[in-house]
Amino acid sequence: MNKSSAYFERSKGVMPGGVNSPARAFSSVDMDPPFIERGEGAYIYDEEGNKYLDFVGSWGPLILGHGDEDVVKGLEEVIKKGTSFGAPTKIEMEMAELMVDSLPNVEMVRMVNSGTEATMSALRLAKAFTGRSKIVKFEGNYHGHSDSLLIKAGSGALTHGVPDSLGVPEEIGRNTLTANYNDLDNLKAIFEANKEEIAAVIIEPVAGNMGVISMTEEFARGLRALTKEHGIILIYDEVMSGFRVSFQGAQSLYPGIAPDLICYGKIIGGGLPVGAFGGRKDIMSMLGPIGPVYQAGTLSGNPLAMRAGFETLNKLGKNPEFYKKLEAMAEKLEQGILQAGERHRIPVTVNRVGAMISLFFTDQSVRDFNGANAADQQRFKTYFKAMLEEGIYLPPSQFEALFLNVQMTEEDLNQAISAIDRVFSELP
Numbered sequence: 137m138n139k140s141s142a143y144f145e146r147s148k149g150v151m152p153g154g155v156n157s158p159a160r161a162f163s164s165v166d167m168d169p170p171f172i173e174r175g176e177g178a179y180i181y182d183e184e185g186n187k188y189l190d191f192v193g194s195w196g197p198l199i200l201g202h203g204d205e206d207v208v209k210g211l212e213e214v215i216k217k218g219t220s221f222g223a224p225t226k227i228e229m230e231m232a233e234l235m236v237d238s239l240p241n242v243e244m245v246r247m248v249n250s251g252t253e254a255t256m257s258a259l260r261l262a263k264a265f266t267g268r269s270k271i272v273k274f275e276g277n278y279h280g281h282s283d284s285l286l287i288k289a290g291s292g293a294l295t296h297g298v299p300d301s302l303g304v305p306e307e308i309g310r311n312t313l314t315a316n317y318n319d320l321d322n323l324k325a326i327f328e329a330n331k332e333e334i335a336a337v338i339i340e341p342v343a344g345n346m347g348v349i350s351m352t353e354e355f356a357r358g359l360r361a362l363t364k365e366h367g368i369i370l371i372y373d374e375v376m377s378g379f380r381v382s383f384q385g386a387q388s389l390y391p392g393i394a395p396d397l398i399c400y401g402k403i404i405g406g407g408l409p410v411g412a413f414g415g416r417k418d419i420m421s422m423l424g425p426i427g428p429v430y431q432a433g434t435l436s437g438n439p440l441a442m443r444a445g446f447e448t449l450n451k452l453g454k455n456p457e458f459y460k461k462l463e464a465m466a467e468k469l470e471q472g473i474l475q476a477g478e479r480h481r482i483p484v485t486v487n488r489v490g491a492m493i494s495l496f497f498t499d500q501s502v503r504d505f506n507g508a509n510a511a512d513q514q515r516f517k518t519y520f521k522a523m524l525e526e527g528i529y530l531p532p533s534q535f536e537a538l539f540l541n542v543q544m545t546e547e548d549l550n551q552a553i554s555a556i557d558r559v560f561s562e563l564p
């Protein structure tokens with residue numbers, strides 16, 4: 137037995153499923169996960185010393201790759217002065233200023249410790265602001281694991297075959313209405329049937345948890361117009377797309393459409409645990425201590441997390457060419473996948489928004505959850521395992537997006553593309 141499998145066995149004795157987050161167990165691809173020992177640039181190394189080109193990037197945060205020198209230097213500086221005070225610090229202010237200055241429609245921001253906390257808190261705020269208690273989410277969109285959002289969710293909740301978790305009380309589920317992504321008629325019908333009852337609509341403007349699927353322009357406009365008409369708060373969940381699809385996130389892909397609240401996470405922590413929510417000042421001002429909505433966190437705005445996030449966003453902001461490079465690489469990858477598909481007669485659909493990209497084993501276009509679900513998941517498993525053997529570390533599910541980082545080179549991409557070609561040639 138290799139070290140990873142031995143550690144996995146030991147972990148399973150003391151941690152449910154051997155992991156702290158379900159997708160890491162690789163159960164969706166029927167294999168034991170490698171235990172990762174270290175990362176460097178675009179690569180990660182497991183406990184055996186195997187080297188993998190990393191297309192997971194900690195599920196999104198590591199857009200600068202592993203061990204970015206500015207992030208590391210910043211963390212070293214902070215750690216010497218103390219890791220946590222539970223008191224206001226300058227770096228929190230600088231981080232908030234950087235976000236407010238960089239992002240459209242973010243007038244004020246509050247930092248939390250995960251994306252889950254960000255969406256959960258934004259919803260509480262929307263309910264308080266409107267005095268209503270129902271929310272609308274979209275099938276296949278994932279917003280973390282808080283009770284009211286764990287209904288028809290994407291990501292790990294999909295591959296585990298239990299879209300609705302046990303332990304989420306029915307009465308909470310009743311206040312979460314589920315709509316079809318990119319379907320305005322469906323949304324209209326839901327709004328009409330629940331007049332004056334819906335506090336908020338939460339959406340991944342570029343969804344990444346049912347594979348990559350983005351809002352159509354028409355849907356985005358209709359969604360904003362309808363929510364305004366019904367006095368409903370529109371929340372963009374940009375935990376994945378923020379600072380990923382472009383520096384200003386998915387918002388900037390739909391110019392002229394302003395959400396009321398926006399949630400962030402992943403990249404804004406630069407690899408440390410962070411989330412944030414922000415938006416309109418009149419809504420954000422309802423938060424304690426200046427308003428009646430309670431929300432708090434012992435480690436919220438932690439100096440290490442703030443510094444890692446600050447260095448990451450600062451570097452991204454100063455290097456707009458990073459996004460051009462990421463997009464060019466993703467485009468090259470897309471072409472490589474499509475060509476391999478053609479060459480070896482493997483039906484494959486690639487969805488890509490900027491540098492967010494995912495592949496579905498189907499010849500149909502994929503525009504919503506049902507489309508994603510109709511793709512060949514058995515074939516994906518075979519593909520995934522073969523790619524891992526080729527030294528390419530992909531997210532272990534067809535419902536997850538691939539993440540590129542700025543440390544990747546032309547050569548890395550060529551290596552990935554030839555691996556895909558070899559693996560496609562042998563797919564049953």
Ligand SMILES: *Cc1c(COP(=O)(O)O)cnc(C)c1O
Nearest residue numbers: 250251252278279280373375376
């Ligand atoms: C990852 C993710 C979350 C949850 O964030 P955590 O930090 O894992 O709690 C929420 N929304 C979206 C869109 C995500 O991709």
